[in-house]
Amino acid sequence: MGLAGAIALRDGASVLPRGFWAALSVWLEKPQVVNKRLSGSPGDWEQGREEERQVIAGVGAIPPLTMLEAVWSDFSGMIAQEDCEMPAFIKELGKENQPETDALSLNAVLRTLFPKSHPHCSTAPRKEMVIKDTFNGTVTFLPLEENDEGKYQVKKCNIYQIRLRHTKDDEWSMSILTSSPENWVTDGIVYPKRTWLGKELLSKLAKWSTEEKQSEFKSTLSLISVAKYSRVYQALKKKYKEMVKVWPEVTDPEKFVYEDVAIATYLLILWEEERAEKGLSKKQSFVDLGCGNGLLVHILSNEGYPGRGIDVRRRKIWNMYGPQTHLEECAIRPDDSYLFPNVDWLIGNHSDELTPWIPVIAARSSYSCCYFVLPCCFFDFHGKYNRRQSQKTQYREYLDFVTEVGLECGFRVEEDCLRIPSTKRVCLIGKSRTYPPLQEDRIDKQRTQYINNRQSYTGVTSDKTVGSNQCDNHHVVNCVVDQAVELECAANKTKTDGDRVWLSGFQPREKVEQVRNCAALPRDFVDDVVLTVASLLLKATQEKPWDHTLDIRLNTWNKGESLSLREVAEHLDKETLKRLKNEYGGLQTLLRNNHQVFEVLNGRVHIRDWREEKALKRTKPEVKRGFSAEAFKTRLCWFFTHHPDGCSLTSESCPYAHGTEELRQSQIMKKKNLCIARLKQGSTEK
Numbered sequence: 001m002g003l004a005g006a007i008a009l010r011d012g013a014s015v016l017p018r019g020f021w022a023a024l025s026v027w028l029e030k031p032q033v034v035n036k037r038l039s040g041s042p043g044d045w046e047q048g049r050e051e052e053r054q055v056i057a058g059v060g061a062i063p064p065l066t067m068l069e070a071v072w073s074d075f076s077g078m079i080a081q082e083d084c085e086m087p088a089f090i091k092e093l094g095k096e097n098q099p100e101t102d103a104l105s106l107n108a109v110l111r112t113l114f115p116k117s118h119p120h121c122s123t124a125p126r127k128e129m130v131i132k133d134t135f136n137g138t139v140t141f142l143p144l145e146e147n148d149e150g151k152y153q154v155k156k157c158n159i160y161q162i163r164l165r166h167t168k169d170d171e172w173s174m175s176i177l178t179s180s181p182e183n184w185v186t187d188g189i190v191y192p193k194r195t196w197l198g199k200e201l202l203s204k205l206a207k208w209s210t211e212e213k214q215s216e217f218k219s220t221l222s223l224i225s226v227a228k229y230s231r232v233y234q235a236l237k238k239k240y241k242e243m244v245k246v247w248p249e250v251t252d253p254e255k256f257v258y259e260d261v262a263i264a265t266y267l268l269i270l271w272e273e274e275r276a277e278k279g280l281s282k283k284q285s286f287v288d289l290g291c292g293n294g295l296l297v298h299i300l301s302n303e304g305y306p307g308r309g310i311d312v313r314r315r316k317i318w319n320m321y322g323p324q325t326h327l328e329e330c331a332i333r334p335d336d337s338y339l340f341p342n343v344d345w346l347i348g349n350h351s352d353e354l355t356p357w358i359p360v361i362a363a364r365s366s367y368s369c370c371y372f373v374l375p376c377c378f379f380d381f382h383g384k385y386n387r388r389q390s391q392k393t394q395y396r397e398y399l400d401f402v403t404e405v406g407l408e409c410g411f412r413v414e415e416d417c418l419r420i421p422s423t424k425r426v427c428l429i430g431k432s433r434t435y436p437p438l439q440e441d442r443i444d445k446q447r448t449q450y451i452n453n454r455q456s457y458t459g460v461t462s463d464k465t466v467g468s469n470q471c472d473n474h475h476v477v478n479c480v481v482d483q484a485v486e487l488e489c490a491a492n493k494t495k496t497d498g499d500r501v502w503l504s505g506f507q508p509r510e511k512v513e514q515v516r517n518c519a520a521l522p523r524d525f526v527d528d529v530v531l532t533v534a535s536l537l538l539k540a541t542q543e544k545p546w547d548h549t550l551d552i553r554l555n556t557w558n559k560g561e562s563l564s565l566r567e568v569a570e571h572l573d574k575e576t577l578k579r580l581k582n583e584y585g586g587l588q589t590l591l592r593n594n595h596q597v598f599e600v601l602n603g604r605v606h607i608r609d610w611r612e613e614k615a616l617k618r619t620k621p622e623v624k625r626g627f628s629a630e631a632f633k634t635r636l637c638w639f640f641t642h643h644p645d646g647c648s649l650t651s652e653s654c655p656y657a658h659g660t661e662e663l664r665q666s667q668i669m670k671k672k673n674l675c676i677a678r679l680k681q682g683s684t685e686k
Helices: 019-028 042-047 067-079 194-209 228-240 253-278 296-303 314-318 355-364 394-408 435-460 523-543 565-570 573-580 586-593 611-621 638-642 668-683
Strands: 003-011 052-055 105-113 125-133 138-146 152-154 160-170 171-180 285-290 307-311 324-327 347-348 368-375 409-416 426-433 598-600 604-607
Touching: 003 194, 019 194, 067 125, 067 152, 105 347, 105 409, 125 435, 125 598, 152 307, 160 194, 160 307, 171 565, 228 253, 253 296, 253 347, 285 296, 296 307, 296 324, 314 573, 314 668, 347 355, 355 368, 355 394, 355 435, 394 409, 394 426, 435 523, 435 573, 523 573, 523 604, 523 638, 565 586, 565 604
Parallel strands: 285 307, 285 347, 307 324, 347 368
Antiparallel strands: 003 171, 052 105, 105 125, 125 138, 138 152, 138 160, 160 171, 368 426, 409 426, 598 604
16 A cells, blocks of 8 residues: 555635535546446446446345446455455445444445547546545545456556545545555556656645635536547547648647537537437538638538538638538628528537527527537627626626526526637537427517617627637637628528618627737837837846946846836837737737747846746756747847847757748748648649
């Protein structure tokens, strides 16, 4: 037996031991692999479902045995033997300080774990039995293996136990016990290193245990089969991984490709289960409103689902998908001309201004139309969403608002958490109604009244800067009334004068999105500001009294002094400041964009010393700093050209080019040229 780690806790808020069990629930539901908690029979195990039973310590179960009961029966018999080779904490299960009036009961859970893909290791599902002893404050994890007879039994390695002990007053102790080092085999997927358990996991559990605030969201993938999701996701990820190599957009290809693969996987499983539930054979049709780069539409279409995507702005990548992916450059606005009566599902994937309208559009399109939205930026029916409750996070409050819209529209709204690399990963689904079809007129009046009440409650204001909402996924939807673009939308050419406008105060966004993060400022203007600020910092060093006690060798390269952002701003002219004020983040954003020259920390501006960057990389290799091989020498070195002492690094070690003769073509340009060549080749073949 080994002690992986222990930590002392102080429970000033009296949340223990309740918080401990809440934290363990998080670990049970969200380990490094995903599982789903459901009760079931042995037949459920191939679907990745859990089974939970109450068992009696030291007593075998009475037939007929489920898989869990059979495993427990063999296990309890094994640990009752005197020559049992299991760790000491296993033999103590259910026996310490148990009240005489209570049966020696434990709760056992059988889980199927679905590892993430790994090129060098097996990713076959693994099974484990988890034993929860509530009275003694322990949770024990027992890996299972299949024997030659096809039965599961407990392995003698990789066993660990998490325990909570009350020491005195408000002091507690949490620890993790494991099998001995020789009986611990790490595979890096399901079984981590013992040091990781004792440091990373233990610290997380301690934090979760003493938090008074409970999770605001449901477990990940709570509405679908996780086993199916795991299989389909791995297949789609392999199928569409080449998209990462030819991604022509400026956005991060890995994030966007794999995120859309995950969303597509979720929808495929959701729709498959809907067909089974309703006895349908035909695949569902869909429209993705605000489809952005169109990859989600491309994947769903490739998997045999008829649909199309609509967005106000055409993307470069649209040309790469082929004729089977239907994408339309068209503006969407909330009125009767933008309904989809023959569509099964409407999708809003980070749909910004359209998000609260999608349940309304779905409800008014047809009684059978369903919707899926993944809210991100916070918008009401007419503009920015205004908070009302300080007790909730802004994200939780906005999710509740979009849920309320769905309920007012007559939907039964379900919520789930997706498995995507995003902080905004909660989706809302409306796939059934709360009223019969004959009551449609009455419910529609209710929708109209609700929308009007929202308008009068919050007031409609013109806000051209709605794009300032922070978004961690840039599938930007621009709800713009543009007559020229509108004519291009074939689906809405039948618009008549009698079409009802749902909200007269709806404030559209301009078709051409304004870039206001200083990236669109003229290069000459940016260069002048950079040179001015750098000169200020260097001059501050010259004005500082000389300290002769310092080693003169440390002062051969002038790294300048630091100045606060306010001090820097005071030295800039009014016209420059006025121009920067129109950008999000202003001066600070511009300086941070010029990462090569400046470092902005805690409101102070420093000239970046790349010698320190190199030293940090040597001492802390786990810190991701510096340039990748692809970006090396693709830009000129500012210090080589402008700094009075030149660059602090030699040409060989500097990631930037010391002169035009060292410049290399960037990989981005190579990708763009490759995409253009492939597109031309495809056009020639056609």
